[in-house]
Amino acid sequence: MLALTDEALARLAIGATRLRSNGRTKWLREVARRLDPPPRPLTRQARWKARQRDGKVIVRLELDRDDIVLALLTSQRLTEAEALDHCQVERALGDIVAEWAHRWNHR
DSSP: OOOOOHHHHHHHHHHHHTSOHHHHHHHHHHHHHHHSOOOOOOOHHHHHHHHHHTTOOOOOOOOOHHHHHHHHHHTTSSOHHHHTOHHHHHHHHHHHHHHHHHHHHTO
């Protein structure tokens, strides 16, 4: 990451005013992208360490997909479109287990 002084930032802003408005936006976005590039995705190990630090765990379960999806649809936890997305099904199941644990821990 590059730190700009107030003077350097002012020079960039002044320079941007010399461009036509349609080219100015493109130029400013390109400058911003180069000065502050988007973060790189976390590696598998970094995600694992972050989960561990947050006290979270991934649990593998063997379940009948059709039964689970039907239950999630019937309970209106998922729409039909969401039920087609494996990540949405996993997220809904995770929410159910988290709610169950919260209820049992706060009796």
